[in-house]
Amino acid sequence: xxxxxxxxxxxxxxxxxxxxxxxxxxxxxxxxxxxxxxxxxxxxxxxxxxxxxxxxxxxxxxxxxxxxxxxxxxxxxxxxxxxxxxxxxxxxxxxxxxxxxxxxxxxxxxxxxxxxxxxxxxxxxxxxxxxxxxxxxxxxxxxxxxxxxxxxxxxxxxxxxxxxxxxxxxxxxxxxxxxxxxxxxxxxxxxxxxxxxxxxxxxxxxxxxxxxxxxxxxxxxxxxxxxxxxxxxxxxxxxxxxxxxxxxxxxxxxxxxxxxxxxxxxxxxxxxxxxxxxxxxxxxxxxxxxxxxxxxxxxxxxxxxxxxxxxxxxxxxxxxxxxxxxxxxxxxxxxxxxxxxxxxxxxxxxxxxxxxxxxxxxxxxxxxxxxxxxxxxxxxxxxxxxxxxxxxxxxxxxxxxxxxxxxxxxxxxxxxxxxxxxxxxxxxxxxxxxxxxxxxxxxxxxxxxxxxxxxxxxxxxxxxxxxxxxxxxxxxxxxxxxxxxxxxxxxxxxxxxxx
Numbered sequence: 001x002x003x004x005x006x007x008x009x010x011x012x013x014x015x016x017x018x019x020x021x022x023x024x025x026x027x028x029x030x031x032x033x034x035x036x037x038x039x040x041x042x043x044x045x046x047x048x049x050x051x052x053x054x055x056x057x058x059x060x061x062x063x064x065x066x067x068x069x070x071x072x073x074x075x076x077x078x079x080x081x082x083x084x085x086x087x088x089x090x091x092x093x094x095x096x097x098x099x100x101x102x103x104x105x106x107x108x109x110x111x112x113x114x115x116x117x118x119x120x121x122x123x124x125x126x127x128x129x130x131x132x133x134x135x136x137x138x139x140x141x142x143x144x145x146x147x148x149x150x151x152x153x154x155x156x157x158x159x160x161x162x163x164x165x166x167x168x169x170x171x172x173x174x175x176x177x178x179x180x181x182x183x184x185x186x187x188x189x190x191x192x193x194x195x196x197x198x199x200x201x202x203x204x205x206x207x208x209x210x211x212x213x214x215x216x217x218x219x220x221x222x223x224x225x226x227x228x229x230x231x232x233x234x235x236x237x238x239x240x241x242x243x244x245x246x247x248x249x250x251x252x253x254x255x256x257x258x259x260x261x262x263x264x265x266x267x268x269x270x271x272x273x274x275x276x277x278x279x280x281x282x283x284x285x286x287x288x289x290x291x292x293x294x295x296x297x298x299x300x301x302x303x304x305x306x307x308x309x310x311x312x313x314x315x316x317x318x319x320x321x322x323x324x325x326x327x328x329x330x331x332x333x334x335x336x337x338x339x340x341x342x343x344x345x346x347x348x349x350x351x352x353x354x355x356x357x358x359x360x361x362x363x364x365x366x367x368x369x370x371x372x373x374x375x376x377x378x379x380x381x382x383x384x385x386x387x388x389x390x391x392x393x394x395x396x397x398x399x400x401x402x403x404x405x406x407x408x409x410x411x412x413x414x415x416x417x418x419x420x421x422x423x424x425x426x427x428x429x430x431x432x433x434x435x436x437x438x439x440x441x442x443x444x445x446x447x448x449x450x451x452x453x454x455x456x457x458x459x460x461x462x463x464x465x466x467x468x469x470x471x472x473x474x475x476x477x478x479x480x481x482x483x484x485x486x487x488x489x490x491x492x493x494x495x496x497x498x499x
Contacts, residue, residue, distance in 0.1 A: 035443040039487050040414040044431075044443075047078060075191040075432030075453075076101055079417065085490050086421040096458070096466035099426035101242065103313045103371075103397060103457040110366035112359050120346040128345040130336040131329060132163020132321070136348045139355040140321050146357045148292040156297050159326040162333065165318045165343040167271055168192055169336075170305045174267060174322060175200040176335040181233040182206050184226055186218065188400075188433035188448050190242045190269060198437035205437050206232055209447050212402075215391055216244045220255050227264055235259065238269040240276070240288065243433050243453040244400045245393025247276065249288045257293040260301040266290070267303045272396040274311040274364045277372045279394075284368045285361065288395075291323065298325045312354055312363065317347045371397055374456045374463060381467045385474060397457045400430075404450040409486035410477060413452045414443070418489045425469035428453040 035041035044050055079099045080088070088095050107114070131137065137158035145155045164170040175196050183203040185193055187210065197205045206226065210216040218237065226232045235256075240247040248256060260266045268290050276286040294300045307320020320343070322332055336342060353359070378399065379389055391400050409415045413429030420427055430451030431443050443449060456463055477485065 038409065038412075038415065038444075039489055040409075040412075040418045041443055043082070043418070043489060043491060044078070044414055047081075050078075074195060075099075075428045078432070079426055079428055082418070083421060083426050086424075088421075088424070088426070092424075094424050096425045096462050096469060098454045098456075098458070098463065098466040099428045100457065101398075101428075101455060102315045103310060103367075104459045105313050105315070106459070108313075108366055108370045110369065111363050115350075118346060118350040120349050124346045124349055126345065128163075128342050128348055129333075130342045131333045132161070132343060133345070133348040133352075134158050136163055136319075136352050136355075137161040137321075139352050140323065143355045143357060143360060144289070144291045144323060147287060147360075148289050149294075154294070154296045154298075156291070156323065157326075159329060160297050160323055162322045162329045162336070163343050163348055164307075164320050164322055164332075164336065165340050167269065167305055167307060167309060167320050168196075169318075169340045169343075170307075170320055170322045171196050171267075171269070172200075172339055173332045173335045174303060174305070174328075175203060176339060177328075177331040178203055178234060178265075180204070182231055183234040183236055184208065184223065184232045185236045185435055186210050187435055188216070188243055188430065188451075189236075189435055190238045191428075191432040191435075193236060194432075194435045194437055197435065203234065205435070206230060207435065210244075212391065212447075216241065216246050218248055218252070218256070220252065220259075223256075223259065227259065227262065232264065234265045234267065236267045236269075238271070239290070240270075240272040240395030242269075242272065242396055243398045243428070243430075243451075244391055245396045245398050246391070247288055247395040253288070253290060254293040257290045257300065257302055261295070261299075263301075265301040265303065267305070270304055270306045271310040273306060274367055275371060275396050277368065277375065277394060284372075285365050286368075287364065298327070301325065303328060308351060308354070311367070313367070314354075317344070317351070319343050319347050319351050371456065374460055375399075377460065378454070378456050378463055378467065381464075382470075385467075385471055387470070397455055399454040399456065401452050401454055402450055403452065406474075407477065407482055409482070410473065412444070412449050415486055416452055416473075419473050419485060420469055421489070423469035423472050425466045427466075428455075 035045065076099055083095070140161045141156035141158055149155055162173070164173060171192065180202045181204065183197065184206045185197070186208050197203055208219070208222060208226070210218070223235060239253070256266060270289055273288050276288060278284055278286060290302050290304060294302050302324060304323040305320070306323070308314040308317050309320060375393060375397070382389060382399070382401070387401060389399055390402055393399055403411045403413065403416055405411070410419055413431060417427055417429045430448035430453065431446050433453065434446040434448040
């Protein structure tokens with residue numbers, strides 16, 4: 001492995017302390033206290049769907065399709081579009097993409113061998129049922145029973161499983177069948193929840209800001225209070241959590257699942273259920289799912305969304321599933337018939353052997369060892385740069401990096417992101433995980449404003465390339481001062497503001 005030199009971290013004895021920047025910081029802070037004063041923030045607001053005012057159209061004066069309102073793009077889409085404006089292409093070897101929420105898809109040590117070709121019967125060219133191929137549904141049910149429901153009387157069957165073309169499709173199908181309810185969610189959480197809650201108006205969003213000082217731990221007592229005093233009927237959360245890398249397990253997860261027996265539906269996005277990293281004294285191979293604590297699979301109002309995308313490292317297949325009571329599955333069949341039409345038929349058939357429990361154990365063990373090594377490598381490099389990660393990722397393949405101690409203006413996620421684009425590297429600004437469907441908050445007041453999410457999903461060489469770029473930004477700030485930061489960003493390929 002090539003050696004990567006990390007420049008002197010901020011505030012170290014051998015380097016120039018932050019006081020070096022105090023005059024510049026004072027000047028910057030006089031002018032940049034609001035998003036209106038920041039070029040990076042104005043580029044974001046000018047992009048369709050991200051303005052404060054609703055309805056959100058790209059340009060009301062030039063609107064050609066009356067009544068169309070932009071829901072806003074997810075963080076990855078916005079950041080990728082901004083990268084395109086700066087010359088990024090998917091096949092470029094010069095760029096490092098630490099933004100994409102996808103794992104590396106190639107072979108990794110110890111994992112089961114993958115087939116590169118699939119064969120399928122002629123009738124697989126037909127539409128699959130909107131709930132999915134029965135054999136795959138049964139394979140999913142069997143896997144959950146083997147992994148999480150040993151010794152329990154109530155077991156999942158194919159009637160508890162709906163196959164969907166991706167996690168977002170699963171969430172959309174669920175949201176489409178929920179009536180007018182108060183829906184509790186947390187900040188920060190998965191960026192797509194912003195669009196789901198914004199588009200499906202019958203879910204009335206009730207946010208709870210999680211506390212960094214408490215490691216973003218879910219407050220079950222607060223949830224119980226919200227259910228009692230505000231009438232919350234739906235809880236939506238990712239577990240393990242994107243972007244903070246935290247996880248609810250054991251008794252706390254059991255208590256959360258227990259809320260489903262108090263007239264509250266619990267929707268858990270469990271796509272990172274294999275990305276669990278053992279603490280000292282623990283063994284590899286851990287896993288987590290609310291399915292372990294469900295008492296009756298058809299009575300407990302617990303909805304699980306998962307699939308091949310993250311754990312199996314097959315994001316391009318778009319084969320995922322929703323697991324829950326069978327009366328939910330029949331409703332999802334109906335919403336799927338008008339929303340997405342169902343998942344890819346041949347790939348559903350090809351997915352069946354991938355869910356064999358013994359193969360799953362092998363792949364999960366290989367995945368955890370490989371990704372933990374990448375996590376530890378990147379955390380070490382960041383720390384040598386003076387970017388110590390306060391909230392250590394226990395799970396997922398994300399690092400929630402706080403920039404607050406850096407000098408302005410590179411101490412906020414959007415500006416740091418734009419500066420890294422100049423260095424051919426993509427990260428995701430934290431504000432995308434501030435689920436705020438109405439987009440009314442001054443971004444500078446967001447609890448996620450000073451953060452970026454780094455993905456260690458890509459191969460190690462790409463990760464090192466991205467950390468090298470971060471090192472260059474910090475080194476440039478030391479050598480040249482801050483006058484060159486916070487401006488001169490490419491608006492688009494042709495120089496215009498994005499639409």
